[in-house]
C-alpha cells in the first residue's frame with residue numbers, strides 16, 4: 447500500500463475571479479505531521495477546506511489513499527476529522543456532550559461507552575476535570591483541547607487542524623504541540639496543521655510547506671526549512 451495519505455495534483459481554486467490556490471501539487475505522507483505555513487490570507491484555510499471536502503477544486507485532483515476525493519465519501523475506508531480555526535464548540539452543551547456529539551447523533555455504541563470513551567480522551571488531553579463545564583467557562587487553550595477531543599473520538603486516520611494555536615499563549619501553545627507529538631508517536635494518524643507560527647511548526651513537523659500567494663514555495667523537514675533562508679520566513 448502506498449505511504450501517501452493525501453495527494454494534491456495541480457489543484458487550483460478561485461473566488462470571484464481571484465486565484466487563491468494556484469496549481470498546487472503536494473504529497474502528505476501517511477502517519478506523519480505536515481505543517482502548512484503562511485501569512486494571513488494566503489489560502490491556508492481554503493486548502494484545508496478542499497481537503498475535507500467543504501470546497502471543491504476548480505481544477506486538479508485530490509487523492510486520498512489513492513482515491514479521488516469526489517468518491518471518498520462513499521468509500522468509507524478511512525476517517526478524517528477537522529478542527530476549526532474558531533474551535534466551533536456548541537455553547538449550549540457541556541464539554542462532555544460536545545465531545546460525544548457525533549457518536550450521540552449517529553447512535554454509535556451505548557451511551558455509557560460513549561461517555562467513558564470521551565472521558566478517556568479528555569483525560570489524555572488533561573481536561574477531564576472540565577467535562578461538566580460549559581464552553582463559556584473555559585480558556586482558549588482548553589476550548590482548543592475540547593475541539594481536538596471531539597475530533598479524536600471518531601478515531602480519525604487523518605486529522606486536519608486550522609491554526610490550532612491562534613490566540614494561545616506560549617504555555618498553551620506548548621500543550622497543543624505536546625498533544626500533536628503524542629499523537630504522532632502513536633504512528634497511526636496523519637496530521638496536517640495549518641499555522642502562521644514558525645516556532646510551533648518546527649516543534650511538531652516532519653515536513654513543512656511554505657504557502658505564499660496560493661503556491662507552495664518550498665517543502666522540507668524543519669532543518670531544510672531553517673537553512674533555506676527563504677526571505678518569506680522573515681515575513682510570516
Ligand SMILES: Nc1ncnc2c1ncn2[C@@H]1O[C@H](COP(=O)(O)OP(=O)(O)OP(=O)(O)O)[C@@H](O)[C@H]1O
Nearest residue numbers: 461462466484485486487488489490491492493642
Ligand atoms: N468562501 C469564500 N468566498 C470568497 N472568498 C473566500 C472564501 N473563503 C476564502 N476566501 C478568500 O480566499 C483568500 C484566502 O483565504 P483563507 O481563509 O484561506 O486565508 P488564510 O491563509 O487561512 O488566512 P488566515 O491566516 O488569516 O486564516 C482570502 O482572500 C479570502 O477572502
Ligand SMILES: [Mg+2]
Nearest residue numbers: 490491531608
Ligand atoms: Mg485561515
